[in-house]
Amino acid sequence: MNTSYKSKSRQDYLKAILSLELKGNKITTTSISEKLCTKPASVTGMFKVLSDLELIKYQPYKGAKLTQLGRNEAISLIRKHRLWETFMVDYLGFGWDEVHEVAEQLEHVESKDLIDKLDAYMGNPPFDPHGDPIPDKDGNLTDSRRLIQVHTLQKGEVGCIQGVLGSNDTFLKHLGEFGIKMGLVFTVKKVFEYDGNFLVEFVGDDGVQREYSWSRKLVEQLLAEIN
Amino acid sequence: MNTSYKSKSRQDYLKAILSLELKGNKITTTSISEKLCTKPASVTGMFKVLSDLELIKYQPYKGAKLTQLGRNEAISLIRKHRLWETFMVDYLGFGWDEVHEVAEQLEHVESKDLIDKLDAYMGNPPFDPHGDPIPDKDGNLTDSRRLIQVHTLQKGEVGCIQGVLGSNDTFLKHLGEFGIKMGLVFTVKKVFEYDGNFLVEFVGDDGVQREYSWSRKLVEQLLAEIN
DNA sequence: AACGATATTTAGCCATGCCTAAATTTATTT
DNA sequence: AAATAAATTTAGGCATGGCTAAATATCGTT
Ligand SMILES: [Mn+2]
Ligand SMILES: [Mn+2]
Ligand SMILES: [Mn+2]
Ligand SMILES: [Mn+2]
Numbered sequence: 001m002n003t004s005y006k007s008k009s010r011q012d013y014l015k016a017i018l019s020l021e022l023k024g025n026k027i028t029t030t031s032i033s034e035k036l037c038t039k040p041a042s043v044t045g046m047f048k049v050l051s052d053l054e055l056i057k058y059q060p061y062k063g064a065k066l067t068q069l070g071r072n073e074a075i076s077l078i079r080k081h082r083l084w085e086t087f088m089v090d091y092l093g094f095g096w097d098e099v100h101e102v103a104e105q106l107e108h109v110e111s112k113d114l115i116d117k118l119d120a121y122m123g124n125p126p127f128d129p130h131g132d133p134i135p136d137k138d139g140n141l142t143d144s145r146r147l148i149q150v151h152t153l154q155k156g157e158v159g160c161i162q163g164v165l166g167s168n169d170t171f172l173k174h175l176g177e178f179g180i181k182m183g184l185v186f187t188v189k190k191v192f193e194y195d196g197n198f199l200v201e202f203v204g205d206d207g208v209q210r211e212y213s214w215s216r217k218l219v220e221q222l223l224a225e226i227n
Numbered sequence: 228m229n230t231s232y233k234s235k236s237r238q239d240y241l242k243a244i245l246s247l248e249l250k251g252n253k254i255t256t257t258s259i260s261e262k263l264c265t266k267p268a269s270v271t272g273m274f275k276v277l278s279d280l281e282l283i284k285y286q287p288y289k290g291a292k293l294t295q296l297g298r299n300e301a302i303s304l305i306r307k308h309r310l311w312e313t314f315m316v317d318y319l320g321f322g323w324d325e326v327h328e329v330a331e332q333l334e335h336v337e338s339k340d341l342i343d344k345l346d347a348y349m350g351n352p353p354f355d356p357h358g359d360p361i362p363d364k365d366g367n368l369t370d371s372r373r374l375i376q377v378h379t380l381q382k383g384e385v386g387c388i389q390g391v392l393g394s395n396d397t398f399l400k401h402l403g404e405f406g407i408k409m410g411l412v413f414t415v416k417k418v419f420e421y422d423g424n425f426l427v428e429f430v431g432d433d434g435v436q437r438e439y440s441w442s443r444k445l446v447e448q449l450l451a452e453i454n
Numbered sequence: 455a456a457c458g459a460t461a462t463t464t465a466g467c468c469a470t471g472c473c474t475a476a477a478t479t480t481a482t483t484t
Numbered sequence: 485a486a487a488t489a490a491a492t493t494t495a496g497g498c499a500t501g502g503c504t505a506a507a508t509a510t511c512g513t514t
Binding site for chain 4: 255256257267268270271272287288
Binding site: 088091092093094098101102105106108109110111113114117118121 | 315318319320321325328329332333335336337338340341344345348
């Protein structure tokens with residue numbers, strides 16, 4: 001049979017499953033169908049295929065979980081996705097809000113040699129443009145940083161933006177309009193009790209120090225390092 | 228209907244058709260099936276699809292030809308293919324015999340912005356690693372060079388390798404073993420009447436001048452510029 | 455423990471692109 | 485002008501990966 005696990009669809013399913021597993025979620029037909037914009041019935045069909053290929057363990061009505069084989073494949077896809085994003089932003093001049101869609105395509109290009117050479121060309125970057133860790137060529141995905149959500153900061157604390165939770169393009173574009181980017185160092189001047197907004201202060205691209213009001217919804221999605 | 232012309236299969240058909248048209252061949256179901264390793268019956272089916280999409284003009288039993296729309300799409304694919312090959316060889320350190328397969332995948336990534344930025348990043352290279360001209364971002368595919376097949380050279384003439392006819396990997400690897408590469412300047416010392424072999428002389432990578440015997444079959448596939 | 459709500463699977467359908475075998479058209483010979 | 489050969493199309497099937505609607509299993513409530 002020609003049944004291999006190297007198809008765009010199957011790979012997207014593996015990635016979706018890993019993504020939910022990393023968040024600690026149960027892998028149900030409904031949750032995957034939402035993530036991939038398909039229907040639960042379609043997911044059931046794919047779960048059977050992936051299970052036959054030993055990429056997942058699937059118990060009808062009980063859910064699915066990645067096998068080691070499936071996990072390896074998923075991590076390889078994450079590696080490709082994040083390296084291509086890094087290349088597009090750092091070398092080709094794309095904005096961080098412009099690369100996700102294209103990386104969704106590039107991650108499916110099959111060539112270990114290509115991605116390892118691209119990685120080497122860029123000097124083995126540890127993080128992608130959204131602050132997400134890039135698995136190394138052996139599939140090790142580690143992140144020793146202690147990032148915390150900005151909404152947990154106290155008045156007076158200084159943070160450095162190192163990542164974002166979720167990275168859909170409109171959210172990223174919104175951040176850009178606020179001058180928020182990776183590595184930005186800011187100070188919490190005040191937390192408003194009324195609506196949970198954060199008053200922060202930082203030096204903009206133009207070298208001028210200004211104050212901004214970040215919404216509660218926004219700061220929950222921002223990850224920072226504190227010193 | 229979801230019937231778009233952006234599928235890997237359809238794109239590969241368009242490329243195959245353009246490739247044969249450029250060689251002046253008639254586009255038959257048989258010729259395309261050979262090029263794509265499918266069967267004539269499958270090509271008939273695809274010709275109907277491409278015809279419905281107005282990418283080709285198709286007359287049953289008479290053959291097919293690209294429309295302007297189809298030609299534009301095919302040229303865009305050629306552009307992507309050659310730019311990715313150039314990137315892999317000139318930036319990532321691949322050999323010219325290692326990039327074709329991967330470029331076959333990369334050419335299907337859909338993003339005009341990506342390929343135009345990659346082109347700019349590389350400084351708009353005019354030719355790919357195999358000496359083939361790269362269409363510009365507006366789809367202009369021109370080649371003002373006057374390349375001739377090496378077997379037409381006379382004893383005593385000096386040539387500069389600028390391209391190869393056909394570029395399957397084993398052929399290219401073979402060239403590599405002979406020290407033959409783009410830009411190589413050589414002198415024809417003698418043409419053997421017996422077997423049509425060419426005795427040529429050039430300075431190798433190590434700086435040492437040596438003589439080589441190039442087979443008739445080989446020199447027919449080499450394109451050179453003479454000064 | 456039984457009911458209703460919710461989640462999941464099954465059944466049956468569709469589009470894409472490939473295949474083989476059979477029918478048909480076109481080209482070549484005599 | 486037939487007859488044969490070659491090329492091409494048609495017919496019928498298969499695998500993948502979607503869908504909807506209906507059947508079934510599981511879960512939360514009372
Ligand atoms: Mn994808
Ligand atoms: Mn990312
Ligand atoms: Mn291709
Ligand atoms: Mn090439």
